[in-house]
Amino acid sequence: MNGFAAPTRRGLLLGGGALALGAGLVPMRLMAQDLVKVAGIYTVPVEQQWVSRIHIAAEAAKAAGRVDYTYTENVANTDYPRVMREYCESGVKLIVGEIFGAEAEAREVAAEYPDVAFLMGSSFPPDAALPNLAVFDNYIQDASYLTGIVAGAMTKTGNIGMVGGFPIPEVNRLMNAFMAGVKETRPDATFQISFIGSWFDPPKAKETAMAMIEGGADVLYAERFGVSDAAKEKGVLAIGNVIDTQADYPDTVVASALWHFEPTFEAALAAVQAGAFKAEDYGLYSYMAKGGCSLAPLGTFAGKVPEAALALVTEKEAAIKAGSFAVEVNDAEPSAS
Structure with missing residues (x-):
């Protein structure tokens, strides 16, 4: 998401289910020119x-x-x-x-x-x-995977910090895809993973990210607002999620997975x-393949990402769009290493 108030979604019960309306189409018909x-x-x-x-x-x-x-x-x-x-x-x-x-x-x-x-x-x-x-839901695992390839090529320590809101499917699948991408360019990478228990708590996300930097992380996965602030303050790199915040962090945010x-x-x-x-x-x-997600332009990091990594991104992106390669949709909670 995320941006929701419940810490667990699949645990919610439908309480008897919706009232049966019968199968079929919604009984509505609007003319194309109607507003x-x-x-x-x-x-x-x-x-x-x-x-x-x-x-x-x-x-x-x-x-x-x-x-x-x-x-x-x-x-x-x-x-x-x-x-x-x-x-x-x-x-x-x-x-x-x-x-x-x-x-x-x-x-x-x-x-x-x-x-x-x-x-x-x-x-x-x-x-x-x-x-x-x-x-x-925001199934943008394709773009998240590509940002992982970039992150794996940019880390010097091989230590990646990941801060999420809640360990729920819509967050987990993006983190897992990102980690799979990292492994493409940095097979020996290790991951610090933490969830802050909130959809919008920048101070807590920043504090969590700070601890990961102290623990050796030099690239952070910013699933929540506040992570990139910690990265900027400590001079490490960050990977964005859903939106492109590079304009606000020109020396920090290397790449972002965008949702359209x-x-x-x-x-x-x-x-x-x-x-x-x-x-x-x-x-x-x-x-x-439907135009629902993309890798944000490198912008200020153009020319700073290794060419081999960019070539792999281009190759994988083309394969994803052609349908010859599929990024796994893994909704399981990611594990730290």
Whole structure:
């Protein structure tokens, strides 16, 4: 994500499941030229990494005159159903957000409003009995793997520090992919791994990263805000996640795995306009082959990354896009070494 309030998502129970609506398509049909009313409901500020990608995609569609988009941020999980109902009653046709901390409640609301399409970040699969709710997640392991190749080539000590929010699938898969990439260029690399138990606590993330630097790490995986601050202060390198922060850390952030939510959003919007929105897993739209993720430009580090590593990145990226190489999706909690 991340950007969610619950420390464990797969442990959440659906509490009896959503109300059965019957399989099939959402009973809605909008003309292509209609301005679709879209609402975003977020549990964190829209500046937060994960949520910012959804917000940016929706804002772009709004700027292009294709949707009427509004949003509410910093919504507590306990308040999420109420905000959902308010938007549904206002005539919104597509709601985007993340329900990791309110799975059962959110699905109950979706069942009450079959004419509204819900595109929600979730760890649960789509349910045919709830045809108006589709799920997604940030499957950007392809780009994370490529940043690992760069990190392995840039470390001098072979000691990599990794700071995450929570050890949940959407974080674990990116960390595991990154570590696999590191091993491509630094087979003997070791990893320090820690989770801060929060989606937004820069001071704690910085403190954790500082301890890793004291422990010998010279490259840090910045899954959370605050890690790059520690790297900058101590003169070591950092690898970014979801967004590109190199402009703020020009001498620190070497590479970043970027998430592009536009393919996911556009696919859902097209389905709503065609009256064909249904319960689907939109996770594949985050894959590199779909344009859902990429390796950020090296920028200030152009010419500083070994050519052999760049050649490997180019080779692997082409293979990923061609479908001849697949980065493993490993949701297990990563292990330190």
